[in-house]
Amino acid sequence: xxxxxxxxxxxxxxxxxxxxxxxxxxxxxxxxxxxxxxxxxxxxxxxxxxxxxxxxxxxxxxxxxxxxxxxxxxxxxxxxxxxxxxxxxxxxxxxxxxxxxxxxxxxxxxxxxxxxxxxxxxxxxxxxxxxxxxxxxxxxxxxxxxxxxxxxxxxxxxxxxxxxxxxxxxxxxxxxxxxxxxxxxxxxxxxxxxxxxxxxxxxxxxxxxxxxxxxxxxxxxxxxxxxxxxxxxxxxxxxxxxxxxxxxxxxxxxxxxxxxxxxxxxxxxxxxxxxxxxxxxxxxxxxxxxxxxxxxxxxxxxxxxxxxxxxxxxxxxxxxxxxxxxxxxxxxxxxxxxxxxxxxxxxxxxxxxxxxxxxxxxxxxxxxxxxxxxxxxxxxxxxxxxxxxxxxxxxxxxxxxxxxxxxxxxxx
Amino acid sequence: xxxxxxxxxxxxxxxxxxxxxxxxxxxxxxxxxxxxxxxxxxxxxxxxxxxxxxxxxxxxxxxxxxxxxxxxxxxxxxxxxxxxxxxxxxxxxxxxxxxxxxxxxxxxxxxxxxxxxxxxxxxxxxxxxxxxxxxxxxxxxxxxxxxxxxxxxxxxxxxxxxxxxxxxxxxxxxxxxxxxxxxxxxxxxxxxxxxxxxxxxxxxxxxxxxxxxxxxxxxxxxxxxxxxxxxxxxxxxxxxxxxxxxxxxxxxxxxxxxxxxxxxxxxxxxxxxxxxxxxxxxxxxxxxxxxxxxxxxxxxxxxxxxxxxxxxxxxxxxxxxxxxxxxxxxxxxxxxxxxxxxxxxxxxxxxxxxxxxxxxxxxxxxxxxxxxxx
Numbered sequence: 188x189x190x191x192x193x194x195x196x197x198x199x200x201x202x203x204x205x206x207x208x209x210x211x212x213x214x215x216x217x218x219x220x221x222x223x224x225x226x227x228x229x230x231x232x233x234x235x236x237x238x239x240x241x242x243x244x245x246x247x248x249x250x251x252x253x254x255x256x257x258x259x260x261x262x263x264x265x266x267x268x269x270x271x272x273x274x275x276x277x278x279x280x281x282x283x284x285x286x287x288x289x290x291x292x293x294x295x296x297x298x299x300x301x302x303x304x305x306x307x308x309x310x311x312x313x314x315x316x317x318x319x320x321x322x323x324x325x326x327x328x329x330x331x332x333x334x335x336x337x338x339x340x341x342x343x344x345x346x347x348x349x350x351x352x353x354x355x356x357x358x359x360x361x362x363x364x365x366x367x368x369x370x371x372x373x374x375x376x377x378x379x380x381x382x383x384x385x386x387x388x389x390x391x392x393x394x395x396x397x398x399x400x401x402x403x404x405x406x407x408x409x410x411x412x413x414x415x416x417x418x419x420x421x422x423x424x425x426x427x428x429x430x431x432x433x434x435x436x437x438x439x440x441x442x443x444x445x446x447x448x449x450x451x452x453x454x455x456x457x458x459x460x461x462x463x464x465x466x467x468x469x470x471x472x473x474x475x476x477x478x479x480x481x482x483x484x485x486x487x488x489x490x491x492x493x494x495x496x497x498x499x500x501x502x503x504x505x506x507x508x509x510x511x512x513x514x515x516x517x518x519x520x521x522x523x524x525x526x527x528x529x530x531x532x533x534x535x536x537x538x539x540x541x542x543x544x545x546x547x548x549x550x551x552x553x554x555x556x557x558x559x560x561x562x563x564x565x566x567x568x569x570x571x572x573x574x575x576x577x578x579x580x581x582x583x584x585x586x587x588x589x590x591x592x593x594x595x596x597x598x599x
Numbered sequence: 600x601x602x603x604x605x606x607x608x609x610x611x612x613x614x615x616x617x618x619x620x621x622x623x624x625x626x627x628x629x630x631x632x633x634x635x636x637x638x639x640x641x642x643x644x645x646x647x648x649x650x651x652x653x654x655x656x657x658x659x660x661x662x663x664x665x666x667x668x669x670x671x672x673x674x675x676x677x678x679x680x681x682x683x684x685x686x687x688x689x690x691x692x693x694x695x696x697x698x699x700x701x702x703x704x705x706x707x708x709x710x711x712x713x714x715x716x717x718x719x720x721x722x723x724x725x726x727x728x729x730x731x732x733x734x735x736x737x738x739x740x741x742x743x744x745x746x747x748x749x750x751x752x753x754x755x756x757x758x759x760x761x762x763x764x765x766x767x768x769x770x771x772x773x774x775x776x777x778x779x780x781x782x783x784x785x786x787x788x789x790x791x792x793x794x795x796x797x798x799x800x801x802x803x804x805x806x807x808x809x810x811x812x813x814x815x816x817x818x819x820x821x822x823x824x825x826x827x828x829x830x831x832x833x834x835x836x837x838x839x840x841x842x843x844x845x846x847x848x849x850x851x852x853x854x855x856x857x858x859x860x861x862x863x864x865x866x867x868x869x870x871x872x873x874x875x876x877x878x879x880x881x882x883x884x885x886x887x888x889x890x891x892x893x894x895x896x897x898x899x900x901x902x903x904x905x906x907x908x909x910x911x912x913x914x915x916x917x918x919x920x921x922x923x924x925x926x927x928x929x930x931x932x933x934x935x936x937x938x939x940x941x942x943x944x945x946x947x948x949x950x951x952x953x954x955x956x957x958x959x960x961x962x963x964x965x966x967x968x969x970x971x972x973x
Contacts, residue, residue, distance in 0.1 A: 188601060188602060188605070188892065189601050189602075189893070189897075190602060191600070191601060196600070264600070453968075467964075473964040474957060476964055477907075477959075477960035477963045480908070480963065480964075481883070481887060481908045481911045481912045482883060482912075484886075484887055485882075485884070485886045486883070487886075488602065488887060491602040491886070492603065492885075492886060492889065494600040495601060495602045498600045506882045506886070509883070513883065565868075567875075568871065568872040568875040569868065569871060569872075569875075571875040571878055571879070572871035572874055575875075575878060576847075576874055576875070576878060578866065578870075578871050578874065579855075579862075579863055579865060580866070581866060581868060582862060582866065
């Protein structure tokens with residue numbers, strides 16, 4: 188039992204490290220988590236595109252993809268090793284994960300060879316950015332309850348409706364979308380899937396301001412948006428099947444939580460005086476610190492168990508499904524507790540006054556969303572209990588009923 | 600990355616599991632619950648015959664000369680069936696303390712008998728309802744004689760040798776030492792005590808001028824005991840992981856079997872989410888236990904931190920799984936005839952046997968303070 192690389196893995200790691208050292212700047216770990224880029228999103232996107240092109244050229248952008256799509260034809264463990272190494276460098280992140288993690292894999296499975304020839308490489312090289320248009324105001328966890336409709340018109344389809352929580356729609360070039368083509372059949376059977384140009388007339392994008400102040404998500408409105416039938420993925424009415432390809436990739440694309448953790452809490456507890464002395468000597472603080480340390484370590488070593496399976500060429504066990512269930516509430520509770528330690532001053536969200544650039548306050552606000560995005564805590568528990576433990580699905584009242592006869596917010 | 604047990608170790612685990620499935624069902628555990636027996640002798644003899652007791656004892660002292668990882672896989676299986684045997688007292692505590700602190704003569708005298716299971720050993724630290732510490736240890740050792748009262752002592756009625764925490768007159772943490780005592784001498788009297796888990800015998804032991812031998816260096820007993828506890832914490836964590844998994848499966852099976860309001864109770868989210876939470880805690884505990892095992896086997900410098908993490912995580916997982924297993928069962932789960940009680944009892948016993956979670960959280964943070972000097 189050890190954490191060592193196999194000789195092949197070690198060789199790949201040193202190649203990746205060498206390439207990163209030659210092409211990127213080492214991360215300043217002394218103040219990494221508190222540092223927030225003050226560049227505009229547009230400036231960061233330009234830099235991210237340059238970096239993506241460089242990375243793709245070197246064969247590190249899509250390590251597990253086949254070579255004909257510009258990938259490396261490598262293994263999952265190589266992909267993980269590269270990510271581990273890249274984490275030590277200050278490189279742009281946050282623009283291509285959804286496109287390359289979810290949209291393009293869906294294209295690769297369902298689009299024509301000509302379409303993939305046209306779209307995959309530009310996405311890989313960062314020339315075109317993709318978004319995923321699934322959630323709707325009335326279809327969140329129950330995404331198959333979506334209402335955006337598509338109607339056939341000659342060789343085209345006309346799309347009307349609204350999507351929501353679309354990450355990055357405002358800077359994306361293309362999107363994948365699932366729509367309702369037939370409301371008279373049960374809900375999973377009446378869906379049809381497309382990809383489309385986000386500049387198509389009739390698409391209107393409005394940013395959603397979150398409680399954290401950020402606006403990474405959008406509402407996207409479709410008003411008589413015309414999409415050629417050639418951009419349909421899968422058969423008419425088979426959109427749910429196509430969606431499953433995307434959703435299966437979602438768990439892989441939504442990474443583990445980052446942000447302030449037990450190390451920062453320890454630092455804060457050392458530097459903060461309570462009535463009775465330093466916070467680090469308070470038994471309540473010590474218990475909480477230990478609990479979160481143990482959770483973080485547990486998640487880290489759970490990942491190592493998954494990596495061990497990948498390293499041996501085995502299929503990882505179900506243990507990786509616990510990650511977000513643990514890290515979401517931990518981020519929120521740890522942020523909240525760190526604010527408690529700061530007393531009334533904990534309400535300050537001031538980069539200069541608040542410890543670590545208000546990282547705890549920012550995390551407390553942001554984590555409320557992290558517990559919802561990409562599968563709520565509750566949906567993830569359903570997944571664990573059904574897919575890992577084999578418990579039955581809840582009794583469903585919506586499975587065999589035509590979609591337009593279901594109870595909904597507008598029709599109770 | 601090779602963060603897993605080897606194929607040989609997994610085979611050993613399989614062997615332990617098959618033996619215990621055959622010989623140590625809940626019905627077998629129940630015979631100990633419902634009798635005055637301190638442990639299940641057939642199960643214990645079987646484990647000794649298979650060589651598990653001697654697994655981590657060097658060959659020169661009659662063991663198999665394997666390592667901590669082999670003990671870990673056996674421990675998980677012992678925990679899974681809530682085995683009513685003195686394995687932890689005799690091996691994780693007594694034998695490990697002798698291996699770590701014993702002179703050649705002490706090792707020669709005791710380890711071969713512990714390895715073969717010919718005798719049982721234990722470690723006696725507590726003196727009533729308070730966590731043992733150098734300050735409250737009233738038992739004394741002077742001029743080769745031990746005097747005092749220890750309570751509760753695991754397997755204290757059946758053990759032939761005990762490692763005892765005793766005051767030897769120093770100051771602060773140097774006030775205590777560990778000594779080795781032959782429990783069969785006439786100056787030792789003992790009687791069984793009632794505990795929350797009668798499947799594991801415990802006793803009160805009185806020493807009146809009992810002959811004893813210093814283990815290790817005088818005044819360093821506290822440090823040595825903490826090191827023994829750290830190793831045992833990892834091994835017990837594996838027992839807790841095994842117990843957690845058993846309680847989870849017991850609850851899951853019942854939730855699939857039991858119908859209420861016209862459907863399996865396992866189809867209700869209130870039950871599903873409870874079981875999912877058991878699974879999450881189990882996997883966190885398993886991962887922390889694996890790291891503890893690796894550090895213990897490599898005798899790594901951060902054993903204290905790794906052991907505390909393994910123990911805190913596994914204690915929480917077993918606590919939750921055992922108590923919620925009864926809850927999932929409803930009324931039947933609270934009856935004497937049902938099996939959830941075995942894990943409910945054992946989870947609390949193990950949670951306290953090496954000191955409470957609070958104590959270990961304090962130990963963990965003390966390590967963080969050392970390793971992360973700002």
